[in-house]
Amino acid sequence: MKKSVIAAVLLGACTAWAQTAHFSGVWKANLEKSKFAGPPPGNYLVLIDEQGPKITETIGSTGLHGDQRAIFTYTSGGARPSRNTLMGMPMQTTVAMDGAALKLDSKVATEHGGTGMETWTLSPDGNVLTIVTAFKMGEHGTEQTVVLDKQPDSDGDALRKPEQTAGERFKNVQIAKDMPASQFIDMMRSFTWSLGIQCDHCHVQGNFASDDKEDKAMARKMMTMTHNINESTFDGHQEVRCYTCHRGQHEPQSRPAFQ
Ligand code: HEC
Numbered sequence: 001m002k003k004s005v006i007a008a009v010l011l012g013a014c015t016a017w018a019q020t021a022h023f024s025g026v027w028k029a030n031l032e033k034s035k036f037a038g039p040p041p042g043n044y045l046v047l048i049d050e051q052g053p054k055i056t057e058t059i060g061s062t063g064l065h066g067d068q069r070a071i072f073t074y075t076s077g078g079a080r081p082s083r084n085t086l087m088g089m090p091m092q093t094t095v096a097m098d099g100a101a102l103k104l105d106s107k108v109a110t111e112h113g114g115t116g117m118e119t120w121t122l123s124p125d126g127n128v129l130t131i132v133t134a135f136k137m138g139e140h141g142t143e144q145t146v147v148l149d150k151q152p153d154s155d156g157d158a159l160r161k162p163e164q165t166a167g168e169r170f171k172n173v174q175i176a177k178d179m180p181a182s183q184f185i186d187m188m189r190s191f192t193w194s195l196g197i198q199c200d201h202c203h204v205q206g207n208f209a210s211d212d213k214e215d216k217a218m219a220r221k222m223m224t225m226t227h228n229i230n231e232s233t234f235d236g237h238q239e240v241r242c243y244t245c246h247r248g249q250h251e252p253q254s255r256p257a258f259q
């Protein structure tokens with residue numbers, strides 16, 4: 001009796017371990033079977049690398065601003081939530097196995113508080129990975145299902161190479177030239193929520209390269225100022241960000257507002 005219980009526990013532990021290792025690989029979305037929450041991308045490739053409880057997910061897709069890459073790192077069952085950014089917005093995720101499925105429970109720091117519950121499930125033969133995500137933004141909820149087919153490992157090579165820089169991709173980048181292009185677009189998105197504005201506060205509609213708006217010039221000065229503060233005072237660590245002063249407002253308050 002006792003022996004069989006121990007055997008069952010050991011067997012259970014072994015299968016749980018084996019299951020978690022199976023998400024690794026190169027996965028390509030079957031666009032016909034998938035249902036994206038937004039406009040469907042032209043191409044959607046996911047590279048998953050699992051090392052024990054550490055999971056690195058690299059998503060390559062083609063969208064409005066060319067090839068876009070997003071990298072997320074998670075620790076499954078960790079004591080503290082994993083931290084990433086989602087389209088430039090800070091995100092915190094708790095990751096745990098739920099039976100054979102992996103559950104990623106995320107909070108995103110949007111104005112109205114966003115949440116996302118992702119469920120990763122593998123087909124019995126391990127060749128199809130289905131990722132279902134239930135998003136919620138305030139009262140508004142949407143669901144996305146991405147069905148991914150396993151690809152030969154070499155198909156992931158494009159995502160393993162360093163990405164094009166912002167200086168190479170765009171026409172008029174002067175300060176953040178060496179930043180990977182996707183990270184640059186995410187930084188743009190972070191400007192919008194940090195200052196509570198839209199892209200066109202700094203950009204002429206339809207011409208992102210134009211320098212005609214004063215706020216774009218001001219933003220360049222602010223990028224340099226923020227960089228210098230971090231270099232001179234915080235050993236180059238990004239402690240001060242746009243949000244530190246702006247807190248969702250384009251004109252931060254430097255003095256108390258006496259009524
Ligand atoms: C607070 C001002 C500000 C906001 C808001 C902003 N941008 Fe920018 N954007 C800039 C600045 C400054 C640059 C140039 C950066 C540099 O020189 O390194 C730039 C450059 C760009 C470029 C490169 C254009 C080129 O060809 O040179 C793109 C593309 C871009 N922004 C897209 C966006 C998008 C999309 C949004 C909204 C999600 C956005 N920006 C919001 C300030 C802003």
Ligand code: HEC
Binds near residue numbers: 222
């Ligand atoms: C150390 C504090 C601080 C940081 C960090 C900071 N700003 Fe500012 N920002 C200010 C102050 C103060 C003003 C001036 C407000 C005024 O003129 O009333 C300002 C003004 C601006 C303006 C002009 C606002 C308008 O609409 O009139 C833009 C655009 C801007 N900042 C962008 C940024 C961006 C982008 C970042 C991050 C790269 C950033 N700021 C980081 C303090 C800061």
